[in-house]
Amino acid sequence: MAAFGTGAGRPLSGRGGSPGFRFTLYALLSVILMYLDQRAHYLEQLRYVLQAAAYPLQLAVNSPPAAWRWLQESFQTREALQAENARLRASARDLELRAMRYEALARENGELRALREALPPVADRWLPAEIVTIQLSSLRQRLLLNRGAANGVFKGQAVLDDKGLIGQTTHVGPWSAEVILITDPEHAVPVLVERTGLRTIAVGAGDTTSLALPYLPGNADIKTGDLLVSSGLGGVFPEGYPVARVTEVHRDAVQPLAQVRAAPLAHVDSDSEVMLVWFRADHPAAPAPPAGAAGDLKSGNPAMQPQPAAPKGHAAPQAAPREPAAPPAHAEPAPLPSQETAAAQPPALPAGAPTAQTAPAAATVPARGQP
Amino acid sequence: MSVDSRTRLLLSAVVALILTVLPLPRWLDVVRPAFLVLTVIYWSVNAPRAGGLAIGFFAGLMLDVFQGPVLGEHALALSLITYIAVREHQRIRSKPAIQQAMIVFAALVVYEVVLFMIDGWTGHPVTSPVRWVHTLSGALIWPPAAAILSYGAGHRL
Numbered sequence: 284m285a286a287f288g289t290g291a292g293r294p295l296s297g298r299g300g301s302p303g304f305r306f307t308l309y310a311l312l313s314v315i316l317m318y319l320d321q322r323a324h325y326l327e328q329l330r331y332v333l334q335a336a337a338y339p340l341q342l343a344v345n346s347p348p349a350a351w352r353w354l355q356e357s358f359q360t361r362e363a364l365q366a367e368n369a370r371l372r373a374s375a376r377d378l379e380l381r382a383m384r385y386e387a388l389a390r391e392n393g394e395l396r397a398l399r400e401a402l403p404p405v406a407d408r409w410l411p412a413e414i415v416t417i418q419l420s421s422l423r424q425r426l427l428l429n430r431g432a433a434n435g436v437f438k439g440q441a442v443l444d445d446k447g448l449i450g451q452t453t454h455v456g457p458w459s460a461e462v463i464l465i466t467d468p469e470h471a472v473p474v475l476v477e478r479t480g481l482r483t484i485a486v487g488a489g490d491t492t493s494l495a496l497p498y499l500p501g502n503a504d505i506k507t508g509d510l511l512v513s514s515g516l517g518g519v520f521p522e523g524y525p526v527a528r529v530t531e532v533h534r535d536a537v538q539p540l541a542q543v544r545a546a547p548l549a550h551v552d553s554d555s556e557v558m559l560v561w562f563r564a565d566h567p568a569a570p571a572p573p574a575g576a577a578g579d580l581k582s583g584n585p586a587m588q589p590q591p592a593a594p595k596g597h598a599a600p601q602a603a604p605r606e607p608a609a610p611p612a613h614a615e616p617a618p619l620p621s622q623e624t625a626a627a628q629p630p631a632l633p634a635g636a637p638t639a640q641t642a643p644a645a646a647t648v649p650a651r652g653q654p
Numbered sequence: 655m656s657v658d659s660r661t662r663l664l665l666s667a668v669v670a671l672i673l674t675v676l677p678l679p680r681w682l683d684v685v686r687p688a689f690l691v692l693t694v695i696y697w698s699v700n701a702p703r704a705g706g707l708a709i710g711f712f713a714g715l716m717l718d719v720f721q722g723p724v725l726g727e728h729a730l731a732l733s734l735i736t737y738i739a740v741r742e743h744q745r746i747r748s749k750p751a752i753q754q755a756m757i758v759f760a761a762l763v764v765y766e767v768v769l770f771m772i773d774g775w776t777g778h779p780v781t782s783p784v785r786w787v788h789t790l791s792g793a794l795i796w797p798p799a800a801a802i803l804s805y806g807a808g809h810r811l
Contacts, residue, residue, distance in 0.1 A: 309730075
């Protein structure tokens with residue numbers, strides 16, 4: 284410490300004026316930054332650049348755990364691999380059977396809706412993404428994925444795993460995207476109780492194993508074991524994807540509202556890969572455009588309002604009747620993603636889509652979502 | 655010497671940033687001290703001219719990129735702490751380690767109060783008591799951390 288004590292005689296006010304003056308400058312700068320980021324979205328470009336700059340460090344920090352996982356995988360025993368193979372084959376058969384049934388149901392549904400042809404699945408395109416970093420504190424529940432705007436990822440995009448909803452993207456960098464989990468205390472997802480059709484909102488509780496349903500009256504028809512599926516309101520998640528299962532219903536005669544807890548179906552802690560999804564805007568189950576300020580997030584940060592913009596290209600031919608008032612996000616297309624997706628994907632069924640790796644998922648996951 | 659202390663400052667700041675964003679198990683994550691904040695306090699007290707207020711501001715900006723809901727939040731809080739530390743550096747430096755740790759605890763509480771208020775204003779209120787744990791662990795880790803950061807300064811003279 285003595286090394287730095289030598290210049291103690293000199294006054295601290297250097298080239299930038301006194302510390303007090305410089306502090307005022309920096310404080311003003313911080314406040315301006317906060318204002319711009321919070322209110323006006325002027326900093327999207329800056330955020331994009333900063334996210335790109337931060338990505339190498341995040342990758343590097345995550346490399347030891349990643350290397351450990353890779354080592355573990357490569358030294359797995361033959362028996363373990365065979366057992367896993369058998370299990371996967373069984374589940375693939377199971378899923379194929381479900382998908383078969385799904386085809387039939389979709390056709391039947393199409394006929395019931397008096398449409399000439401069967402409806403394609405609401406999910407249009409899938410992109411698997413690896414989880415780079417997980418933040419699971421009670422204050423912030425976020426993921427960092429290794430896909431970004433370069434892959435057509437856009438802000439407010441739904442993220443799923445094979446069991447249910449995981450969350451939505453909040454900040455998108457060129458090669459990475461940050462995902463806010465549905466269990467983040469700042470996140471709320473509009474759901475409906477599958478058994479009764481009762482609509483409500485599931486708010487994150489800062490814990491990967493529970494969601495809170497704070498807005499249900501004491502006499503609401505809900506019980507333990509009820510399945511909650513996304514309701515399609517809010518503009519990010521389409522209708523009918525499984526979200527959580529009710530674990531606890533507590534009714535108190537004194538309280539006007541019931542205290543309900545639900546466990547999310549997605550297993551973020553054990554996943555290493557998740558799916559980014561593009562939805563058909565012209566599908567009946569597509570996410571409803573947000574009406575005015577009613578966003579998918581609780582309150583406050585308008586920087587995180589959902590923007591269901593991406594599959595814009597597909598909406599062109601027969602989209603008109605479904606959404607008479609085009610949502611605001613369509614009016615101002617998100618800069619990179621919409622071009623990207625439109626260019627990469629001519630309107631086609633996902634089975635025939637050029638992204639080969641996404642095809643099986645496209646067949647299976649909607650089957651679970653819309654039985 | 656100024657250049658030398660500046661490289662050491664940047665190096666330690668990068669290490670502290672890595673420690674801050676390193677994925678940790680949940681229980682460890684709760685007690686993880688704010689390493690970057692501690693490092694900035696250390697350099698503000700012991701080499702107030704090497705980084706000055708700029709290091710506080712830019713370190714805060716880095717924290718905002720990694721974990722801030724709004725850009726500028728950590729930057730403002732850390733600028734404030736740096737300003738206090740730089741202004742009072744002679745008084746803080748002359749105190750024994752235990753008293754320094756108590757001052758650091760107070761500084762961390764001020765830092766967290768600023769974050770708490772900004773969180774509230776910007777609509778991300780997090781009222782969980784867990785957010786205050788790191789002020790205590792930061793104060794506890796201060797004496798060894800300061801010893802590590804000052805290691806090598808003696809050799810160079």
